[in-house]
Amino acid sequence: MRNLIKILAFILVLVSAITLSISKNKNHTETTFSYADQILGGMNCVIVQHSIADFDTWNTAYKKDKKRRKKSGIKEKLLLRGADDPNFITVVFELNNIESAQTFFADPHSAELMEAAGVISKPSFRYFKVGSSGIPEGDYFLLVQHTVKDYNFWKQEFDKHQNVRSEYHLSLTALGKDLENPLNVVAIFNSTKMDNITSFLEKSDLKEAMKHAGITSPPTQDIMVLNK
Numbered sequence: 001m002r003n004l005i006k007i008l009a010f011i012l013v014l015v016s017a018i019t020l021s022i023s024k025n026k027n028h029t030e031t032t033f034s035y036a037d038q039i040l041g042g043m044n045c046v047i048v049q050h051s052i053a054d055f056d057t058w059n060t061a062y063k064k065d066k067k068r069r070k071k072s073g074i075k076e077k078l079l080l081r082g083a084d085d086p087n088f089i090t091v092v093f094e095l096n097n098i099e100s101a102q103t104f105f106a107d108p109h110s111a112e113l114m115e116a117a118g119v120i121s122k123p124s125f126r127y128f129k130v131g132s133s134g135i136p137e138g139d140y141f142l143l144v145q146h147t148v149k150d151y152n153f154w155k156q157e158f159d160k161h162q163n164v165r166s167e168y169h170l171s172l173t174a175l176g177k178d179l180e181n182p183l184n185v186v187a188i189f190n191s192t193k194m195d196n197i198t199s200f201l202e203k204s205d206l207k208e209a210m211k212h213a214g215i216t217s218p219p220t221q222d223i224m225v226l227n228k
Contacts, residue, residue: 040077040133040174040188043094046101047126047143047186049222052087053118059227061117072104073097078173080141080224083194090143090224092188098127098179128176128186136173138192139226142200146210146219147184151177154185157213164209165189168200183216197223 052058069075073096082088095101104110105125114123126145148154158175165171170189178184191197200206201221210219 035136037077040092040094040130040176043130044098044179045077045128045130045174045176046074046093046095046105047128048089048091048093048105048123050089050114050119050123051085051121052089053120055081055087055089058089058117058119061113065113069093069104072100074101074104078141078188079227080143081227083140083223083225086225088222090222092174095127102127126184126186127179128184129179130174130176132172132175134172134174134190136190136226137171138190139228140191140194140197141173141224141226142170142189142191142197143222143224144187144189144219145185146215147181147217149183149214149216151183151185154213154215157209158187161206161209164204164206165200168204169193169196170200194223194225 066076075094075096076091077094078090078092080090080092082090093101105123168191170191173188173190174186175188176186178186189197201223
């Protein structure tokens, strides 16, 4: 009888250990990072940018608001921090519905939460439709925004410049048009090294290529680091 009790106790301990191991593996799987999860494919998106006082404080409040964003069909795809200023935040969200997202961000409660989280600058919002996309391969991003005279002509020149971007090991994460003004272009590039991006901006023929392609506004060029 005693041997039977010992055997049953051993089995109970063994089952408990296996259950705990499965649970840990499940949690690990759920939180494992994948670049494939960052792809922006054919979706309506919004880029939200602002400065914050302290990242940990902001990030804690930001995570707490995830369920409310989910109810409005807003899904985070990229959370980026400025390479020169880590407290300059860029978040790219995928949107199930433009109107719902606009209502969410226009809600005074959202503004109150941002202020409480330590947002110290007026947030900017750029709603755009992704036309081309790719899977990121590294943690460094270049976000470029500008206006063009003729999108079709600009796109032809943009495609021709692919070989130059390849020389500097830059890949395209997303290319899209502003939903209000399709002549406003959003381009997000990615690389495995920040030096590749800075060299591309400083040493390539980018300025001449942009001018030839018919860019009519000063481009904004933000170098960002992925926050995993």
